[in-house]
Amino acid sequence: MSAPVLARFSGAVRRTRAIALKEFRHMARDPQVVLLALAMPLVLILVFGYGVSFDVERVPLVVVDRDRTAESRALARAFTAAGTFDLVAVSDDEAAVEPLFRGGHAKVALVIPPDFQRAQGRGDTATAQLLVDGTDNATATIALGYAETIGLTLTQRDLPRGFDVPLRAEVRTLFNPALRSAVFIVPGLIVLVLVIVSVMLTALTVAREYERGSMEQLFATPVGRVELILGKLMPYFVLGLMQVLLVLVVGVYLFEVPLRGSVALIFVSASVFLLAELAFGLVISIVTRSQMVAAQVAAISTFLPALILSDFLFPIDNMPPPLRVVSSLLPPRYLVHALRAIMLRGNGVESVLPDLAAMGAFFIVMMVIATRKFRRTVA
Amino acid sequence: MPSEPETVVDVRGLTRRFGAFVAVNDVSFSVTRGEIFGYLGANGAGKSTTIRMLCGLLAPTDGRATVAGADIAREPGRVKRSIGYMSQKFSLYADLTVAENLDFYASAYALSGRLRAARMDEALELAGLADRRDALTRELPGGLRQRLALASALLHRPPVLFLDEPTAGVDPLARRAFWRVIRELARGGTTLFVTTHHLDEAELCHRVGMMVDGRLVALDTPAGLKATHVPGTMLSVGTGAGGEAGTRAVMAALAGMPGVHGWQPFGLRVHVRVDPELAGPGRLAARLAERGVATADVEATEAGLEDVFLALVRR
Numbered sequence A: 001m002s003a004p005v006l007a008r009f010s011g012a013v014r015r016t017r018a019i020a021l022k023e024f025r026h027m028a029r030d031p032q033v034v035l036l037a038l039a040m041p042l043v044l045i046l047v048f049g050y051g052v053s054f055d056v057e058r059v060p061l062v063v064v065d066r067d068r069t070a071e072s073r074a075l076a077r078a079f080t081a082a083g084t085f086d087l088v089a090v091s092d093d094e095a096a097v098e099p100l101f102r103g104g105h106a107k108v109a110l111v112i113p114p115d116f117q118r119a120q121g122r123g124d125t126a127t128a129q130l131l132v133d134g135t136d137n138a139t140a141t142i143a144l145g146y147a148e149t150i151g152l153t154l155t156q157r158d159l160p161r162g163f164d165v166p167l168r169a170e171v172r173t174l175f176n177p178a179l180r181s182a183v184f185i186v187p188g189l190i191v192l193v194l195v196i197v198s199v200m201l202t203a204l205t206v207a208r209e210y211e212r213g214s215m216e217q218l219f220a221t222p223v224g225r226v227e228l229i230l231g232k233l234m235p236y237f238v239l240g241l242m243q244v245l246l247v248l249v250v251g252v253y254l255f256e257v258p259l260r261g262s263v264a265l266i267f268v269s270a271s272v273f274l275l276a277e278l279a280f281g282l283v284i285s286i287v288t289r290s291q292m293v294a295a296q297v298a299a300i301s302t303f304l305p306a307l308i309l310s311d312f313l314f315p316i317d318n319m320p321p322p323l324r325v326v327s328s329l330l331p332p333r334y335l336v337h338a339l340r341a342i343m344l345r346g347n348g349v350e351s352v353l354p355d356l357a358a359m360g361a362f363f364i365v366m367m368v369i370a371t372r373k374f375r376r377t378v379a
Numbered sequence B: 001m002p003s004e005p006e007t008v009v010d011v012r013g014l015t016r017r018f019g020a021f022v023a024v025n026d027v028s029f030s031v032t033r034g035e036i037f038g039y040l041g042a043n044g045a046g047k048s049t050t051i052r053m054l055c056g057l058l059a060p061t062d063g064r065a066t067v068a069g070a071d072i073a074r075e076p077g078r079v080k081r082s083i084g085y086m087s088q089k090f091s092l093y094a095d096l097t098v099a100e101n102l103d104f105y106a107s108a109y110a111l112s113g114r115l116r117a118a119r120m121d122e123a124l125e126l127a128g129l130a131d132r133r134d135a136l137t138r139e140l141p142g143g144l145r146q147r148l149a150l151a152s153a154l155l156h157r158p159p160v161l162f163l164d165e166p167t168a169g170v171d172p173l174a175r176r177a178f179w180r181v182i183r184e185l186a187r188g189g190t191t192l193f194v195t196t197h198h199l200d201e202a203e204l205c206h207r208v209g210m211m212v213d214g215r216l217v218a219l220d221t222p223a224g225l226k227a228t229h230v231p232g233t234m235l236s237v238g239t240g241a242g243g244e245a246g247t248r249a250v251m252a253a254l255a256g257m258p259g260v261h262g263w264q265p266f267g268l269r270v271h272v273r274v275d276p277e278l279a280g281p282g283r284l285a286a287r288l289a290e291r292g293v294a295t296a297d298v299e300a301t302e303a304g305l306e307d308v309f310l311a312l313v314r315r
């Protein structure tokens, strides 16, 4: 009874492999595409890596110290000592901040309230306020990252029951703040690169078959829908993993991005993300059936979310609620979150399981839609 | 054993609508094993739509059909395993080589081992491409490409082959070579369903169905179609040095002449269908002379399927 099942299965494997091989051959005939796929991550990581770390070197800072105690001065010093912030003004009045922001003279303001030292003395959480000029989003985001690090380090040092943050990370960052930006962008960059190249290529591949009429020919063979979909995904999946490897290697060796967690877990997360986004690319392709439309839809629906809604450049916490909802429905933010957790904090599987589950769910939904749409639109 | 012709394709009341538009309208016919069935019609007549339904690619709106014993609506998977199909638009992947294209289709039909190698060699032989396996398909001339497409559709030796305008855009010499292969396949027991709008190709089919606006308006052997739809004798009238003006004069003279069923220009000659009493030597020439057209150049000719087609479309 199992022999026919086995034969059917080996037939399915053979057909899936045939589609994948054919797709690899299309790629081989068009080496510019593969070259582009591998060059783009390099260019992006160099541009973002060097560009961003130089830009953020001297963020103009204004300190509003209303406490004027040893503690408040220590906090202010911690901010200026790191070399990231350039102290342009000191004031004891919060009203001074806005004109400085408007004139472009300052981008970040540290406001220390009058009871800062007393709160710390009581053992309460001492709170200082950080105001950031939101119009320059990239700088603001990274400045926030720095500020958070400095603030937390201070907390950790001074308060025995500080936050649950590994001290090692902060110490390193403090010694070489420029690294912090590369650390910060590599996860987002991986997401961006995967989306730009792989999803775009997948979105084009099915549309191309419709356009040249080969889809009809394919449907007249015993090749099944799932075989076709999996076979088409495979080459782009491999290409995507190569991109991840490339970004990781360059990030680690050129920018000394720490790799605290498991490399295997990074690839597992990237794989789940890739499957989800590739399946999304396929759905776009199946629905639009035209390479030009597919490219546009892919750009809008995958590239923009990867750039804007992933927490890569713009913090999700600062988004208006509708955008936050959209962001939570799409895979990019989950991979950014998972990669940061694994790479920067060295977290294990437990902490990225929700991310994996969210991306996995997206993959399954896309596969169901892809297969459904395929069935309905045969010929 | 007395051979009862085995029905391979059986079509009953097949209908396909696109919205309110009826692309294929209540079509019924059957095709027997080893037969070349020609499906003839103008662009938009519903030929490709019929083929797509028979290949399990498009669900019929109404009616039913079986191909090699499988119901096209309920068992499209079984249909696909027993057919070969050359679609109208697609002929192979242009950016892959000859061998890579064959390799892909061999795998798509899950061929393996020695059988696979043998079939691929035979396919190269059939396409006449044994020495050009590594040529890019886009570099082949149209005729060779179509033969390669045919060879790939045959890799799994399907009992039924559907060819949708397989010789469109192919030069006459290559077309003849292509049809030699088709007739060879039919002799070997393959059932062929071929759409075309080349009337000379339809003459090579065992039976021909004529499609007009989604309806199958006639179905018979080429000879039977002519006998039924263009009865009478066909004469061909030449006008010597008269040129087009002469041709027009002949047609004007034929108008209303008793015993004449119809006519049409054929190059610089006019084909005229007449009753037997007008077919005798000199009879038509005499009548034309009575109406002021002098010509001695009248000869007997054969009705073509084109005449049938025109008669059917006019009706």
Ligand SMILES: Nc1ncnc2c1ncn2[C@@H]1O[C@H](COP(=O)(O)OP(=O)(O)O)[C@@H](O)[C@H]1O
Pocket: B018, B023, B041, B042, B043, B044, B045, B046, B047, B048, B049, B050
């Ligand atoms: N998917 C479709 N949607 C709407 N109309 C269609 C579709 N496919 C074919 N048609 C229409 O059906 C008619 C028959 O088409 P087709 O079968 O391709 O004709 P043929 O092959 O004889 O040239 C044409 O008028 C065509 O526009």
Ligand SMILES: [Mg+2]
Pocket: B044, B047, B048, B049, B088, B164
């Ligand atoms: Mg057609």
